[in-house]
Amino acid sequence: MITAGVDVGAKFVKIVFFDGAKVIGRAKALVGFDVGKSASDLFESALKNAGLTRSDITKVVATGLGRESVHNKPPVNAEVVSEVVADAAGAFYLVPTAKTVIDVGAEEGRGVKVGEGGKVKDFVINERCAAGAGTFVEAMARALEVRVEDMGPLSLKSTQTIPMNAQCCVFAESEVVTLIHSKVSKEDISKAIHDAIASRIGSMVLRVGVEKDVVLIGGVALDQGFLPPLKKELNADIIVPEYPEYVSALGAAIIATKSGA
Amino acid sequence: MLAHYGYKDGSGDYFIIIDTEKCNGCGKCAEACPYQVLEVIPNDYDIEGDNMASVREEQRKKIKYTCAPCKPVSGERKMPCVLACEPKAITHSW
Amino acid sequence: MTEAKTQEYWRWPEYRYTVPGKDWHNAKSITAGVDIGSVGSKAVMMVDGELYAYSVMRTGGVSEDTAVRVTNWALEETGLKMANINYVVGTGYGRVNVPFAKKTITEIACHARGAHFIYGPTVRTVLDIGGQDCKAIRCDEKGKVLSFLMNDKCAAGTGRGLEVFADLISVPIADLGKVSLSVEQEPPSVSNTCVIFAKAESLALLRQGWPKEKVAAAYHAAMADRIVDLLTRVGVEKDFVTTGGVSKNAGIIQRVEKLLGMKALTPKIDPILAGAIGAALFAQALHEKELGLR
Numbered sequence: 256m257i258t259a260g261v262d263v264g265a266k267f268v269k270i271v272f273f274d275g276a277k278v279i280g281r282a283k284a285l286v287g288f289d290v291g292k293s294a295s296d297l298f299e300s301a302l303k304n305a306g307l308t309r310s311d312i313t314k315v316v317a318t319g320l321g322r323e324s325v326h327n328k329p330p331v332n333a334e335v336v337s338e339v340v341a342d343a344a345g346a347f348y349l350v351p352t353a354k355t356v357i358d359v360g361a362e363e364g365r366g367v368k369v370g371e372g373g374k375v376k377d378f379v380i381n382e383r384c385a386a387g388a389g390t391f392v393e394a395m396a397r398a399l400e401v402r403v404e405d406m407g408p409l410s411l412k413s414t415q416t417i418p419m420n421a422q423c424c425v426f427a428e429s430e431v432v433t434l435i436h437s438k439v440s441k442e443d444i445s446k447a448i449h450d451a452i453a454s455r456i457g458s459m460v461l462r463v464g465v466e467k468d469v470v471l472i473g474g475v476a477l478d479q480g481f482l483p484p485l486k487k488e489l490n491a492d493i494i495v496p497e498y499p500e501y502v503s504a505l506g507a508a509i510i511a512t513k514s515g516a
Numbered sequence: 517m518l519a520h521y522g523y524k525d526g527s528g529d530y531f532i533i534i535d536t537e538k539c540n541g542c543g544k545c546a547e548a549c550p551y552q553v554l555e556v557i558p559n560d561y562d563i564e565g566d567n568m569a570s571v572r573e574e575q576r577k578k579i580k581y582t583c584a585p586c587k588p589v590s591g592e593r594k595m596p597c598v599l600a601c602e603p604k605a606i607t608h609s610w
Numbered sequence: 611m612t613e614a615k616t617q618e619y620w621r622w623p624e625y626r627y628t629v630p631g632k633d634w635h636n637a638k639s640i641t642a643g644v645d646i647g648s649v650g651s652k653a654v655m656m657v658d659g660e661l662y663a664y665s666v667m668r669t670g671g672v673s674e675d676t677a678v679r680v681t682n683w684a685l686e687e688t689g690l691k692m693a694n695i696n697y698v699v700g701t702g703y704g705r706v707n708v709p710f711a712k713k714t715i716t717e718i719a720c721h722a723r724g725a726h727f728i729y730g731p732t733v734r735t736v737l738d739i740g741g742q743d744c745k746a747i748r749c750d751e752k753g754k755v756l757s758f759l760m761n762d763k764c765a766a767g768t769g770r771g772l773e774v775f776a777d778l779i780s781v782p783i784a785d786l787g788k789v790s791l792s793v794e795q796e797p798p799s800v801s802n803t804c805v806i807f808a809k810a811e812s813l814a815l816l817r818q819g820w821p822k823e824k825v826a827a828a829y830h831a832a833m834a835d836r837i838v839d840l841l842t843r844v845g846v847e848k849d850f851v852t853t854g855g856v857s858k859n860a861g862i863i864q865r866v867e868k869l870l871g872m873k874a875l876t877p878k879i880d881p882i883l884a885g886a887i888g889a890a891l892f893a894q895a896l897h898e899k900e901l902g903l904r
Contacts, residue, residue, distance in 0.1 A: 383526035523763035526804030
């Protein structure tokens with residue numbers, strides 16, 4: 256049996272094909288102006304690349320902000336599940352000892368307490384504010400005139416801690432410009448940015464309580480600069496699985512293997 | 517005077533409200549708070565006023581995050597500042 | 611923000627003004643109020659409690675420098691020098707630095723006092739919308755603060771939020787409000803409060819073919835919703851008035867009035883000066899107190 260998980264995020268669509276034992280295909284694309292089309296187009300090209308057709312897929316489950324765009328709509332014809340449930344299922348599969356799952360994406364940060372069998376016990380969502388998620392790092396990268404991918408490595412080269420006062424993405428952009436004019440290095444500014452977002456995500460996770468093992472997933476998990484300050488905030492080790500941005504989609508694919516999803 | 521410290525942003529409303537008529541400036545809330553959110557300062561909005569509790573300026577923009585550990589998702593919510601205040605001058609909007 | 615060689619839609623004009631026909635030579639109290647906002651700085655000169663001269667300019671990188679510049683600009687063409695000023699009160703954003711101010715007074719108190727001066731003793735509710743913050747103040751007949759709320763964490767509903775939007779739809783910020791009111795039918799407001807997400811949502815609407823006026827209306831409607839939420843927290847009692855730079859955006863104010871079911875009073879003096887005027891009035895009271903002690 257092959258199932259598919261489609262995570263229609265705020266910035267990227269992620270697709271995972273799962274054969275019950277392992278992942279047999281992955282695909283990712285930017286969400287364009289037409290969310291449903293972006294998801295379906297990627298689905299079709301992912302099938303082709305994996306040498307599969309839609310009829311080979313027993314069930315598709317979608318999650319993420321834009322999941323309704325493929326809910327019972329051809330060609331994807333997915334059932335839907337909330338992000339929190341998908342996060343827990345995916346992380347639990349990869350790390351059976353996972354108790355606290357943190358998913359930081361483009362527009363949302365989530366903390367999920369995982370219970371028996373990968374079920375959701377508690378959750379907290381940091382949403383609708385750009386300063387609480389990946390958009391913040393992206394916007395600051397623009398203000399610093401560096402690529403998003405370089406933000407993490409830059410921050411790791413920092414030599415001093417600078418506090419950031421602004422708690423809003425728009426105001427932080429101005430603050431970064433001021434810091435640049437005050438000759439603060441990009442490395443130190445990048446570290447301040449990572450400290451700020453780690454502090455926000457960390458304190459939200461404290462609301463569900465930190466219990467090991469702590470697993471970090473989502474696009475922002477790819478940012479190496481995010482991990483050290485987050486570990487410090489939570490005072491715990493953090494496991495980042497391979498392909499962290501696909502874990503929610505994997506979770507959806509796993510849920511698809513269970514009847515009555 | 518009702519002083520609302522905090523903010524509303526895309527994710528919600530987060531205000532710590534201190535009623536300076538009820539507040540006697542005792543400072544027990546500031547002592548009880550594990551994260552130094554509160555302090556006692558002179559009340560300069562009111563010529564007759566003396567000391568009042570207030571949210572520290574640097575905390576005002578992030579109380580959602582600083583106060584988060586005192587507001588667990590499940591389980592009983594015991595906020596040290598509210599519990600410490602005898603005249604019941606302090607409330608949280610969330 | 612990219613400083614392109616094309617028009618900077620977010621930039622609003624700076625200005626100064628001297629009230630004609632005033633003589634300061636025989637005045638008892640010449641006072642100044644300097645309000646250093648996070649986006650705009652204002653200096654007001656008052657002669658025996660009457661408005662004499664003022665200036666409004668963008669706050670620069672170093673607030674102490676801006677304080678000096680905005681005050682000197684207000685003094686220009688008045689014949690007054692800094693040495694003639696009996697008392698200066700500073701106010702504004704954060705740990706304000708007006709180096710030559712004798713006292714710093716909280717912007718909440720200054721706005722309440724200034725609003726009373728601009729609008730009269732019937733004022734009970736003041737909505738101040740500045741460059742980076744929103745304040746809601748309830749006061750009594752003497753201008754004493756009964757309740758206040760300030761939000762400077764989030765750009766939504768502030769001048770900066772509007773600057774971002776002006777850039778997005780390429781409309782000069784001074785015209786934004788008017789443009790938002792030129793729709794035939796009010797569209798649904800954008801669903802995001804957050805300026806970053808509202809900007810993305812507005813971009814999508816523009817791509818869908820919505821004309822600028824309609825997108826402007828949707829954005830202004832969302833900002834007005836949020837502002838009214840804040841006001842409702844302190845409660846609104848008439849007379850209701852507005853101060854701060856954004857109070858000049860009719861698109862926001864008219865929508866706020868509609869949601870409240872209450873009209874704001876019309877100002878006879880530029881409402882952006884409320885903080886500085888309040889500061890100058892406090893300066894006068896403090897100077898008179900000093901004189902009384904002599």
